[in-house]
Amino acid sequence: MDIWKRFGEKEITHSMAHYLQAVAALKNDKGFARVGDIADRLGVSKSGVTSMLRSLQSRGLVDHEPYGCVELTPLGLQLARRTESNRRLLSVFLSEILGVAESVAEEDACMIEHLVSPQAAVELLRLTTFLRSQHPAALQFREAFRNTPRTCSDHAPGDCDICGATCLVDSLLRPPPAADAGPAA
Amino acid sequence: MDIWKRFGEKEITHSMAHYLQAVAALKNDKGFARVGDIADRLGVSKSGVTSMLRSLQSRGLVDHEPYGCVELTPLGLQLARRTESNRRLLSVFLSEILGVAESVAEEDACMIEHLVSPQAAVELLRLTTFLRSQHPAALQFREAFRNTPRTCSDHAPGDCDICGATCLVDSLLRPPPAADAGPAA
DNA sequence: CAAGAAAGTTTAGGCATGTTAACTCTCGGA
DNA sequence: TCCGAGAGTTAACATGCCTAAACTTTCTTG
Incomplete structure (x- = not known):
């Protein structure tokens, strides 16, 4: 029952997906993608880009030789487009x-x-x-x-198999409880 | 344009969400939640649980005194239920x-x-x-x-505003390109 | 061509989340 | 009462992803 642990085993992480998209977009807009442009576009430091590129290269998603431009591999391009x-x-x-x-x-x-x-x-x-x-x-x-109701009490009084005891709508739209950890009795 | 960076600023992370759910489930099933039970349920080490509990406590999501049981705060319970x-x-x-x-x-x-x-x-x-x-x-x-087609060439020949140039279906269902970074010319 | 500017990399470090190994606390039974 | 088993914690370390600062490479230009 450890589906949740596979979060870290996805083919790419959130960050990687955005690096790939940035490279694809720069390639598209300017014809080439440099470290500094990627950094600007993503709002990260250039050193961060360098190290992420190393990681992406080790996964076969980009080609990048030191001081050169960055290219997406076919796999990297596919992932960028898919994302x-x-x-x-x-x-x-x-x-x-x-x-x-x-x-x-x-x-x-x-x-x-x-x-x-x-x-x-x-x-x-x-x-x-x-x-x-x-x-x-x-x-x-x-x-x-357009006229469909929002709460479980409307669509399934007392028995919504999705929400269970507390209607999602109620719990989602209600402001959070007093945050200071003090269940006053 | 840095929406993507807010990934790390969500109220809780993927891991945290599952720790909270584990605590809620144990409370529900057995009446209390101990470190070891949480560890077993999530498939992580007990020391991992201890350190995550510290982090959750600092965010006001659980109450946990050393060697004691774990309780969800109202906020923690709300997040667990919502998730x-x-x-x-x-x-x-x-x-x-x-x-x-x-x-x-x-x-x-x-x-x-x-x-x-x-x-x-x-x-x-x-x-x-x-x-x-x-x-x-x-x-x-x-x-x-039931009878709706799947590909863009059916529903919007040559002009799907979602997929752009390459239909999602084509790129998603096609096997990945040769992974070994060698665009053979 | 040489020197400074611009671009990129390395190093050292921080935070989150996990691990193992070693240590400490708690509790139940002889 | 005290001792050992089991539960929990701490310590040291790994990985991913980010930063700032220092260093290196490359480009541009007089």
Whole structure:
């Protein structure tokens, strides 16, 4: 039951994903990617870039010889593209389908982009494009979904199999309890 | 443009979320949570638990005096519950709505559970309960969605605003390129 | 071509999270 | 009462990812 430990075994970490995307973007914009440009773009120090590049190179994701420019390997490019597509997809899904505020949608997408499995991404893309389409069922959905209630007490009084005892909505939208560790009795 | 750096500033990390959940579960199952039980449940060493508890205590998420049992503070309990609800929600959404295989859905949910914003979670719950319901629009959706195509060339030939140049489906389902960093010309 | 500026790297160190090994505390039984 | 087993903690170390400061390489320009 140790799924959670595999967090550290993902093919790439959050940081790595963003380094790869930065290299891809610079390659695209200027034709080449230098250490300093990557550092500027990501808001990290140049030494941080150097050491991350070493790590990415050891994983076969970039090519980088000292004092030279950085190139993505085919694998690195694939991961960069995949991560970017995932982010766009999540962002659209969250903001357009779910109606979450743009800024929140983008932040969520950025946090999650590298963690979504290919299987889930493919199906989420299918759902998103379907629900945005002009298909009659999609039109009906949009009309009906607008008026759907938010809390479990509305959709499943006393028995929501997702939320259990406390409705997610209640616990999420309520302000946090007094933080100073003092359960007053 | 440094959203990505806020990854490290989330209220809790992936590890912390699972420690909190372990404590909550043990409290629930046995009435108390000891260091050794937490270690067993999470598959980490006892010393790892001790040091994580120090960190959680400094954030006001648990109470723990040396050689004693562990208690969740109100804030810690709230985070544990929230994370668990998020995971159940994501798991149901991925497997039931999107049709992703259970095992993949659970792994994805576990990776993402602590990163989903309250806003997104609330709306995702709304969407999920709606699409699972007997509402006519939901019935129509399920019928129609079953036959929706997967690739961009079907739903938006040559112009998918999510995927850009390369359809997500193509890049996700294609096997990775030869990994040995050798772009053979 | 040489010298300074610009770019990049190395070194040393910090924080989070984990490990193992060795030490200390607590408690139950002879 | 006291002693040993088991539970918990500390110490020392590893890895990932970041920083600042010092050093090296490369470029530019007079």
